[in-house]
Amino acid sequence: MNSFEELQNNWISQQVIKELKLTDLRSVQSKWQKHQRKLWISNLCMSVCFLLTFIGIGWVYLAFQNKYLWPFDISIAGVFSLMIVALVVAWKSYGFKRENVEVSSIEYLQYQVKKLEWHRKTLTIYIYVYMFLLWLAITMYIIEITRNRTLLFTVIALGVYTAYIIVISLWTKYYKNKRAILAIDTMLPELRQVLEEMK
C-alpha cells in the first residue's frame, strides 16, 4: 500500500520543464492601454463634433426643406446615415471588454487582435470609403442648392469642396493616421506572438 508521504514525495519530485513566456506581455499591454486611451479621446471628440453637426444639418433640413427638391432630402439623409455608420465603425475599434482579462487572457488577446485589425482597416480603407460617399452626398447637395445659379458657380463650389476633401484625405493618409497605423503595426505582431506562446 502506498503511504501518502510516499505519494507526496513522488509528486514533488516529478520533472517540471516550463519557461516563463510572458516577458513581453507587459510592454504589449502598456502599448495597448496607451492606444486605447488615445482612441477613447479621439472617438469622444468625434462624437461631440458629429452631434453638433447633426444639430446643424437638422436645422438646415428643417429650415430649407420646402425650398428644394428630392436631391436635397437624399443628400441630407445620406450625410446623416454616413455619420452614424462612421460613429459605429469608430467605436467598434475601441475595446470595451476590459474586465474580461480576468476571465480568459487568451480570449482577451484574441479580442485585442480583432479590435486592432478592425481599427487598421478603418484607418486604411473605411475612412476613404466614407470620404468618397460623403463627397457624393455633398456633391448632390451642392448641385441641388446651386440649381438656380450659373454653371460656373456650381463648378467652382464643387471644385472647392472636392479640393477640400482631397486635402483632408491626403492629410489623413500622410499625417493624421500615420502614427496610429504605425502603433498598430508594432502592436499586432507582438500581440500575435504572445498569443501564440500562450496557446
Next chain:
Amino acid sequence: MFDNSKQQQDFFTALVKENHASIYRICRAYLYDVSYAEDLYQEILYQIWKSIQNFKGNSKASTWIYRIAVNTAIGFNLKNSRYQHEPILDSLQMPEIDCISEKKDEEKQLVNLRYCISQLAAQDRLIISLVLEKKSYKEIAEITGASMSNTGVRINRIKDRLLQLMNNCKL
C-alpha cells in the same frame, strides 16, 4: 506596493521563478491532459501578472499565488468545457514502461497517481494538489476560503479516496 513597473516586473519574475513548479504541478493535477494543463499554466501566470498590482502584501505571496491559481483553474474549467473529458490512463497510450528500471517504476507510479487524481471531483483535485505540495491545512483553508475544520475533514476524506484509488489501480 510598487513604486514603478520595473519593481513590479522583478517581483513577478521572482514569484514565478519560486513557484512555477508548484503551479505547474497543480495544473497537472487539475487537468489530466498535459497540453490542457499547459494552457491552464499559462493562464495562471497571466492572471498573476494582471493582478500583481493589487497585491498588497496582506497575505503570504505564495498563498496569494495559490489563491489565483485555484480561482483561475475553477474559472478555466467552467469556461472551457472542452477540457472536461474522460481521462485515458497515460500508460495505455504509451509503450510499456514498467520493468525497465527503478526510475521507470517511479514514473509509472506518477502516471497512476495522475490518473487517480483525475478520478476525483474538480474541487477535490485542487485541494489534493495543494496537499501534495505539502501545504498546511491552515494555508489550504486560506487559499480555498473554507474553514479550517471543514478543510481538515475534507482533506482526510480525499486522501482516503485517493489511496483507495491507487490501491485499485495497482490490482
